[in-house]
Amino acid sequence: MHYMEPGEDMLAQVRKGVAEQCVLALLSRRERYGFELARELGARGRIIASEGTLYPLLARLRRNGLVETSWRESTTGPPRRYYHLTRDGELALASFRKQWTVFRDAVEEILDEGSQE
Amino acid sequence: MTSRQSVGEADKLVDRYLAQLDAALRGVDASRRQEILAEVHGHIEEGRAGLDPGDATSVRTLLDRVGDPAAIAAEAGAPPPGSGRWDAWAPWLIIFGPIASGLGWIAGVLILWTSPTWSRRDQLIATLVPPAGLVALFFGLVATLRAAAGCSGQASAGCTTKGVSLPLGVAILLVVVGLAAHLLPPIHLMRARRKYRSTTTSLPPPGPSVDAVISWCGHGTQA
Numbered sequence: 273m274h275y276m277e278p279g280e281d282m283l284a285q286v287r288k289g290v291a292e293q294c295v296l297a298l299l300s301r302r303e304r305y306g307f308e309l310a311r312e313l314g315a316r317g318r319i320i321a322s323e324g325t326l327y328p329l330l331a332r333l334r335r336n337g338l339v340e341t342s343w344r345e346s347t348t349g350p351p352r353r354y355y356h357l358t359r360d361g362e363l364a365l366a367s368f369r370k371q372w373t374v375f376r377d378a379v380e381e382i383l384d385e386g387s388q389e
Numbered sequence: 390m391t392s393r394q395s396v397g398e399a400d401k402l403v404d405r406y407l408a409q410l411d412a413a414l415r416g417v418d419a420s421r422r423q424e425i426l427a428e429v430h431g432h433i434e435e436g437r438a439g440l441d442p443g444d445a446t447s448v449r450t451l452l453d454r455v456g457d458p459a460a461i462a463a464e465a466g467a468p469p470p471g472s473g474r475w476d477a478w479a480p481w482l483i484i485f486g487p488i489a490s491g492l493g494w495i496a497g498v499l500i501l502w503t504s505p506t507w508s509r510r511d512q513l514i515a516t517l518v519p520p521a522g523l524v525a526l527f528f529g530l531v532a533t534l535r536a537a538a539g540c541s542g543q544a545s546a547g548c549t550t551k552g553v554s555l556p557l558g559v560a561i562l563l564v565v566v567g568l569a570a571h572l573l574p575p576i577h578l579m580r581a582r583r584k585y586r587s588t589t590t591s592l593p594p595p596g597p598s599v600d601a602v603i604s605w606c607g608h609g610t611q612a
Contacts, residue, residue: 306428307435314454321464322456324410327428328465331421349438353431 287319292329293372294319296357296365299339303356306330330355338364395443402445403433406452413462415585416505425465429455468505475500476582480575483519494520506585507578515574522570529563536560 291313298304298312309330310323320326333339338361343351357365407430414422436451455461482497501512536557555563 305435307432310432321460322454323432324429324455324458324461325464327425327432328421328461330428331424331465335421350431350434352435353428 283318284321287321291320292333293365293368295326295329295333296338296361296368299355299357300362300365303342303354305344305352305354307352309355333361337361395445398445399437399443399448402448402452403437406433406455406458410458410461413458414465414467416468417462417465421465425461429461476504476506479504480515480578480582483515483575483578484572487520487523501578506582508581511574511578511581515578518574519571522567522572524567525563526567526571529560529565529567532560533557533564 294313295309298309304312306327310320310326313319313326314323320329330339334341334355337358339355340358341353341355344354346352407426410429411422411426414425417425433451433455436454437448440447440451479497479500482493482500486493486495486497498516501507501515507515532555535554
Protein backbone atom coordinates (compact mmCIF):
# COMPACT_ATOMS: atom_id res chain seq x y z
CA MET A 273 0.00 0.00 0.00
CA HIS A 274 1.06 3.54 -0.72
CA TYR A 275 2.51 5.17 2.36
CA MET A 276 1.49 8.80 2.75
CA GLU A 277 3.47 11.62 4.30
CA PRO A 278 2.90 10.53 7.93
CA GLY A 279 2.16 13.94 9.45
CA GLU A 280 -0.22 14.85 6.64
CA ASP A 281 -2.30 11.68 6.87
CA MET A 282 -2.49 11.77 10.66
CA LEU A 283 -3.61 15.39 10.69
CA ALA A 284 -6.40 14.61 8.21
CA GLN A 285 -7.67 11.95 10.60
CA VAL A 286 -7.63 14.29 13.60
CA ARG A 287 -9.17 17.12 11.60
CA LYS A 288 -12.10 14.97 10.55
CA GLY A 289 -13.35 14.55 14.09
CA VAL A 290 -12.42 17.98 15.34
CA ALA A 291 -13.92 20.02 12.47
CA GLU A 292 -17.45 19.07 13.57
CA GLN A 293 -16.75 20.35 17.05
CA CYS A 294 -15.30 23.58 15.68
CA VAL A 295 -18.50 24.13 13.70
CA LEU A 296 -20.56 23.53 16.83
CA ALA A 297 -18.36 25.98 18.75
CA LEU A 298 -18.76 28.70 16.09
CA LEU A 299 -22.52 28.17 16.10
CA SER A 300 -22.70 28.31 19.88
CA ARG A 301 -21.89 32.02 19.74
CA ARG A 302 -24.47 32.88 17.12
CA GLU A 303 -26.27 31.31 14.18
CA ARG A 304 -24.47 31.48 10.86
CA TYR A 305 -25.03 30.57 7.22
CA GLY A 306 -22.88 28.11 5.32
CA PHE A 307 -20.77 30.54 3.34
CA GLU A 308 -19.95 32.49 6.48
CA LEU A 309 -18.93 29.32 8.34
CA ALA A 310 -16.84 28.09 5.42
CA ARG A 311 -14.93 31.36 5.20
CA GLU A 312 -14.43 31.47 8.94
CA LEU A 313 -13.09 27.90 9.10
CA GLY A 314 -10.99 28.45 5.99
CA ALA A 315 -9.44 31.58 7.44
CA ARG A 316 -8.29 29.70 10.53
CA GLY A 317 -5.75 27.36 9.06
CA ARG A 318 -6.75 24.00 7.69
CA ILE A 319 -9.66 23.01 9.86
CA ILE A 320 -11.62 21.88 6.81
CA ALA A 321 -9.93 20.39 3.73
CA SER A 322 -11.81 22.73 1.35
CA GLU A 323 -14.82 25.01 1.73
CA GLY A 324 -17.13 22.54 -0.01
CA THR A 325 -16.44 19.74 2.48
CA LEU A 326 -18.24 21.83 5.10
CA TYR A 327 -21.62 20.96 3.59
CA PRO A 328 -21.60 17.16 4.02
CA LEU A 329 -20.40 17.86 7.55
CA LEU A 330 -23.32 20.22 8.20
CA ALA A 331 -25.75 17.71 6.68
CA ARG A 332 -24.41 15.09 9.10
CA LEU A 333 -24.74 17.38 12.10
CA ARG A 334 -28.29 18.17 11.07
CA ARG A 335 -29.20 14.51 10.65
CA ASN A 336 -27.77 13.76 14.07
CA GLY A 337 -29.94 16.51 15.54
CA LEU A 338 -27.02 18.67 16.70
CA VAL A 339 -27.94 21.64 14.52
CA GLU A 340 -31.15 22.96 12.98
CA THR A 341 -31.67 25.27 10.05
CA SER A 342 -33.98 28.12 9.13
CA TRP A 343 -34.25 30.26 6.04
CA ARG A 344 -33.76 34.02 6.25
CA GLU A 345 -34.07 36.69 3.61
CA SER A 346 -30.81 38.27 2.55
CA THR A 347 -30.37 41.88 1.46
CA THR A 348 -27.76 40.96 -1.13
CA GLY A 349 -29.13 37.89 -2.85
CA PRO A 350 -31.23 34.74 -2.48
CA PRO A 351 -32.47 33.62 0.98
CA ARG A 352 -29.84 32.08 3.24
CA ARG A 353 -30.04 28.92 5.24
CA TYR A 354 -28.93 29.66 8.79
CA TYR A 355 -27.63 26.96 11.11
CA HIS A 356 -28.09 27.07 14.85
CA LEU A 357 -27.25 24.75 17.70
CA THR A 358 -29.89 22.49 19.25
CA ARG A 359 -29.94 21.48 22.90
CA ASP A 360 -28.23 18.20 21.91
CA GLY A 361 -25.64 20.21 20.02
CA GLU A 362 -24.87 22.27 23.11
CA LEU A 363 -24.50 19.13 25.21
CA ALA A 364 -22.23 17.50 22.63
CA LEU A 365 -20.05 20.59 22.51
CA ALA A 366 -19.83 20.87 26.31
CA SER A 367 -18.76 17.25 26.58
CA PHE A 368 -16.20 17.66 23.79
CA ARG A 369 -14.76 20.77 25.46
CA LYS A 370 -14.08 18.84 28.65
CA GLN A 371 -12.52 15.85 26.91
CA TRP A 372 -10.52 17.99 24.50
CA THR A 373 -8.85 19.96 27.27
CA VAL A 374 -7.72 16.79 29.01
CA PHE A 375 -6.59 15.27 25.72
CA ARG A 376 -4.73 18.38 24.58
CA ASP A 377 -2.93 18.75 27.92
CA ALA A 378 -1.92 15.10 27.88
CA VAL A 379 -0.57 15.30 24.33
CA GLU A 380 1.33 18.51 25.05
CA GLU A 381 2.82 17.06 28.19
CA ILE A 382 4.05 13.99 26.37
CA LEU A 383 5.43 16.03 23.46
CA ASP A 384 7.24 18.35 25.90
CA GLU A 385 8.78 15.44 27.77
CA GLY A 386 9.95 14.04 24.45
CA SER A 387 11.65 17.29 23.43
CA GLN A 388 13.48 17.62 26.79
CA GLU A 389 15.10 14.20 26.63
CA MET B 390 -15.19 44.24 -18.27
CA THR B 391 -18.41 42.32 -18.24
CA SER B 392 -19.72 41.11 -21.52
CA ARG B 393 -22.64 38.81 -21.96
CA GLN B 394 -20.29 36.18 -23.33
CA SER B 395 -17.99 36.14 -20.30
CA VAL B 396 -20.97 35.87 -17.94
CA GLY B 397 -21.95 32.86 -20.03
CA GLU B 398 -18.47 31.41 -19.60
CA ALA B 399 -18.53 31.90 -15.82
CA ASP B 400 -22.00 30.32 -15.67
CA LYS B 401 -20.74 27.39 -17.68
CA LEU B 402 -17.86 26.88 -15.23
CA VAL B 403 -20.31 26.80 -12.32
CA ASP B 404 -22.70 24.46 -14.13
CA ARG B 405 -19.88 22.11 -15.02
CA TYR B 406 -18.63 22.11 -11.45
CA LEU B 407 -22.09 21.34 -10.07
CA ALA B 408 -22.58 18.53 -12.60
CA GLN B 409 -19.24 17.02 -11.52
CA LEU B 410 -20.25 17.27 -7.88
CA ASP B 411 -23.61 15.68 -8.62
CA ALA B 412 -21.86 12.80 -10.41
CA ALA B 413 -19.36 12.39 -7.57
CA LEU B 414 -22.21 12.18 -5.07
CA ARG B 415 -23.76 9.13 -6.73
CA GLY B 416 -24.56 6.53 -4.15
CA VAL B 417 -25.31 9.13 -1.49
CA ASP B 418 -28.87 9.02 -0.22
CA ALA B 419 -31.06 11.20 -2.49
CA SER B 420 -32.27 13.77 0.04
CA ARG B 421 -28.80 14.29 1.45
CA ARG B 422 -27.36 14.59 -2.02
CA GLN B 423 -29.94 17.25 -2.88
CA GLU B 424 -29.17 19.10 0.32
CA ILE B 425 -25.41 19.13 -0.29
CA LEU B 426 -25.81 20.17 -3.93
CA ALA B 427 -28.20 22.98 -3.02
CA GLU B 428 -25.93 24.22 -0.25
CA VAL B 429 -22.79 24.17 -2.42
CA HIS B 430 -24.75 25.94 -5.16
CA GLY B 431 -25.86 28.55 -2.63
CA HIS B 432 -22.28 28.92 -1.45
CA ILE B 433 -21.07 29.58 -5.00
CA GLU B 434 -23.86 32.11 -5.63
CA GLU B 435 -23.03 33.84 -2.37
CA GLY B 436 -19.40 33.99 -3.38
CA ARG B 437 -20.24 35.34 -6.82
CA ALA B 438 -22.45 38.08 -5.39
CA GLY B 439 -19.28 39.84 -4.28
CA LEU B 440 -17.53 39.40 -7.62
CA ASP B 441 -17.80 40.73 -11.13
CA PRO B 442 -20.30 38.14 -12.42
CA GLY B 443 -18.53 37.77 -15.73
CA ASP B 444 -15.01 37.40 -14.39
CA ALA B 445 -14.23 33.80 -15.21
CA THR B 446 -10.85 33.93 -13.46
CA SER B 447 -12.30 34.87 -10.09
CA VAL B 448 -15.04 32.25 -10.53
CA ARG B 449 -12.28 29.71 -11.09
CA THR B 450 -10.56 30.81 -7.90
CA LEU B 451 -13.87 30.58 -6.06
CA LEU B 452 -14.44 27.02 -7.32
CA ASP B 453 -10.87 26.10 -6.35
CA ARG B 454 -11.64 27.14 -2.81
CA VAL B 455 -14.85 25.11 -2.79
CA GLY B 456 -12.56 22.24 -3.68
CA ASP B 457 -12.39 18.91 -5.46
CA PRO B 458 -15.89 17.36 -5.89
CA ALA B 459 -14.37 13.98 -5.02
CA ALA B 460 -13.27 15.31 -1.60
CA ILE B 461 -16.77 16.64 -0.90
CA ALA B 462 -18.27 13.31 -1.98
CA ALA B 463 -15.82 11.39 0.23
CA GLU B 464 -16.84 13.55 3.19
CA ALA B 465 -20.47 12.73 2.35
CA GLY B 466 -19.65 9.01 2.45
CA ALA B 467 -20.11 8.37 -1.28
CA PRO B 468 -18.90 4.98 -2.49
CA PRO B 469 -15.61 5.29 -4.40
CA PRO B 470 -15.95 5.91 -8.15
CA GLY B 471 -16.00 2.78 -10.30
CA SER B 472 -18.60 0.97 -8.21
CA GLY B 473 -21.60 0.07 -10.29
CA ARG B 474 -19.66 -0.58 -13.46
CA TRP B 475 -21.09 -4.11 -13.82
CA ASP B 476 -24.67 -2.88 -13.36
CA ALA B 477 -25.74 -3.50 -16.94
CA TRP B 478 -25.13 -7.23 -16.49
CA ALA B 479 -27.32 -7.77 -13.46
CA PRO B 480 -30.77 -7.86 -15.13
CA TRP B 481 -29.59 -10.22 -17.88
CA LEU B 482 -27.86 -12.56 -15.45
CA ILE B 483 -31.00 -12.68 -13.34
CA ILE B 484 -33.12 -13.55 -16.38
CA PHE B 485 -30.82 -16.08 -18.09
CA GLY B 486 -28.57 -17.09 -15.21
CA PRO B 487 -30.87 -19.72 -13.70
CA ILE B 488 -31.56 -21.25 -17.13
CA ALA B 489 -27.94 -21.33 -18.35
CA SER B 490 -26.24 -22.03 -15.03
CA GLY B 491 -26.92 -21.21 -11.40
CA LEU B 492 -23.56 -19.43 -11.18
CA GLY B 493 -24.75 -16.75 -13.58
CA TRP B 494 -27.70 -16.00 -11.35
CA ILE B 495 -25.48 -15.80 -8.28
CA ALA B 496 -23.20 -13.33 -10.11
CA GLY B 497 -26.24 -11.25 -11.08
CA VAL B 498 -27.49 -11.11 -7.50
CA LEU B 499 -24.01 -10.19 -6.23
CA ILE B 500 -23.82 -7.28 -8.67
CA LEU B 501 -27.33 -6.25 -7.70
CA TRP B 502 -26.56 -6.08 -3.99
CA THR B 503 -23.14 -4.46 -4.20
CA SER B 504 -24.18 -1.61 -6.49
CA PRO B 505 -25.39 1.77 -5.23
CA THR B 506 -27.73 2.02 -8.23
CA TRP B 507 -30.78 0.25 -6.86
CA SER B 508 -32.92 0.75 -3.78
CA ARG B 509 -33.23 -1.94 -1.12
CA ARG B 510 -36.78 -2.59 -2.29
CA ASP B 511 -35.68 -3.15 -5.91
CA GLN B 512 -32.89 -5.45 -4.72
CA LEU B 513 -35.23 -7.58 -2.62
CA ILE B 514 -37.88 -7.89 -5.32
CA ALA B 515 -35.36 -8.72 -8.07
CA THR B 516 -33.75 -11.37 -5.87
CA LEU B 517 -36.88 -13.16 -4.65
CA VAL B 518 -39.56 -12.73 -7.31
CA PRO B 519 -37.83 -14.01 -10.51
CA PRO B 520 -36.88 -17.43 -9.03
CA ALA B 521 -40.44 -17.84 -7.74
CA GLY B 522 -41.67 -16.86 -11.20
CA LEU B 523 -39.42 -19.46 -12.79
CA VAL B 524 -40.78 -22.20 -10.50
CA ALA B 525 -44.35 -21.13 -11.32
CA LEU B 526 -43.47 -21.07 -15.01
CA PHE B 527 -42.06 -24.60 -14.83
CA PHE B 528 -45.06 -26.09 -13.04
CA GLY B 529 -47.41 -24.14 -15.28
CA LEU B 530 -45.78 -25.56 -18.41
CA VAL B 531 -45.93 -29.12 -17.08
CA ALA B 532 -49.57 -28.69 -16.09
CA THR B 533 -50.42 -27.15 -19.46
CA LEU B 534 -48.89 -30.10 -21.30
CA ARG B 535 -50.76 -32.56 -19.09
CA ALA B 536 -54.04 -30.72 -19.48
CA ALA B 537 -53.54 -30.53 -23.22
CA ALA B 538 -52.86 -34.27 -23.28
CA GLY B 539 -56.20 -34.79 -21.58
CA CYS B 540 -54.94 -35.86 -18.18
CA SER B 541 -57.33 -35.31 -15.32
CA GLY B 542 -57.13 -36.22 -11.65
CA GLN B 543 -57.19 -39.93 -12.40
CA ALA B 544 -54.33 -41.32 -14.37
CA SER B 545 -55.49 -42.22 -17.84
CA ALA B 546 -53.79 -43.64 -20.83
CA GLY B 547 -51.17 -41.40 -22.39
CA CYS B 548 -50.45 -39.57 -19.12
CA THR B 549 -47.11 -41.00 -18.19
CA THR B 550 -45.73 -38.03 -16.34
CA LYS B 551 -46.58 -37.54 -12.73
CA GLY B 552 -47.61 -34.12 -11.49
CA VAL B 553 -50.42 -31.93 -10.33
CA SER B 554 -53.29 -31.75 -12.71
CA LEU B 555 -54.85 -28.37 -13.28
CA PRO B 556 -57.57 -27.15 -15.60
CA LEU B 557 -56.01 -25.83 -18.81
CA GLY B 558 -57.03 -22.20 -18.07
CA VAL B 559 -55.40 -22.23 -14.64
CA ALA B 560 -52.26 -23.86 -16.04
CA ILE B 561 -51.92 -21.23 -18.74
CA LEU B 562 -52.51 -18.48 -16.20
CA LEU B 563 -49.71 -19.96 -14.10
CA VAL B 564 -47.38 -19.81 -17.12
CA VAL B 565 -48.25 -16.19 -17.83
CA VAL B 566 -47.93 -15.10 -14.20
CA GLY B 567 -44.66 -17.03 -13.83
CA LEU B 568 -43.22 -15.45 -16.96
CA ALA B 569 -44.22 -11.98 -15.80
CA ALA B 570 -42.75 -12.56 -12.35
CA HIS B 571 -39.53 -13.79 -13.91
CA LEU B 572 -39.14 -10.95 -16.41
CA LEU B 573 -40.68 -7.81 -14.94
CA PRO B 574 -38.34 -7.28 -11.96
CA PRO B 575 -35.17 -7.42 -14.15
CA ILE B 576 -36.85 -5.12 -16.67
CA HIS B 577 -37.58 -2.74 -13.82
CA LEU B 578 -33.87 -2.93 -12.86
CA MET B 579 -32.91 -1.79 -16.35
CA ARG B 580 -35.30 1.16 -16.20
CA ALA B 581 -34.19 2.12 -12.69
CA ARG B 582 -30.56 1.98 -13.79
CA ARG B 583 -31.22 4.22 -16.77
CA LYS B 584 -33.06 6.70 -14.57
CA TYR B 585 -30.28 6.57 -11.97
CA ARG B 586 -27.61 7.17 -14.56
CA SER B 587 -29.44 10.06 -16.17
CA THR B 588 -29.54 11.81 -12.80
CA THR B 589 -26.02 10.95 -11.68
CA THR B 590 -23.60 11.25 -14.56
CA SER B 591 -22.38 14.49 -16.04
CA LEU B 592 -23.09 13.16 -19.53
CA PRO B 593 -25.98 14.90 -21.27
CA PRO B 594 -29.29 13.31 -20.25
CA PRO B 595 -31.05 11.08 -22.78
CA GLY B 596 -33.19 12.86 -25.33
CA PRO B 597 -36.96 13.20 -25.01
CA SER B 598 -37.64 10.22 -27.26
CA VAL B 599 -35.85 7.83 -24.89
CA ASP B 600 -37.64 9.36 -21.90
CA ALA B 601 -40.96 9.00 -23.65
CA VAL B 602 -40.30 5.33 -24.33
CA ILE B 603 -39.25 4.71 -20.73
CA SER B 604 -42.31 6.39 -19.29
CA TRP B 605 -44.52 4.55 -21.75
CA CYS B 606 -42.96 1.23 -20.66
CA GLY B 607 -43.61 2.31 -17.08
CA HIS B 608 -47.31 2.60 -17.77
CA GLY B 609 -47.29 -0.76 -19.46
CA THR B 610 -45.59 -2.67 -16.67
CA GLN B 611 -47.33 -0.96 -13.78
CA ALA B 612 -50.83 -1.36 -15.21
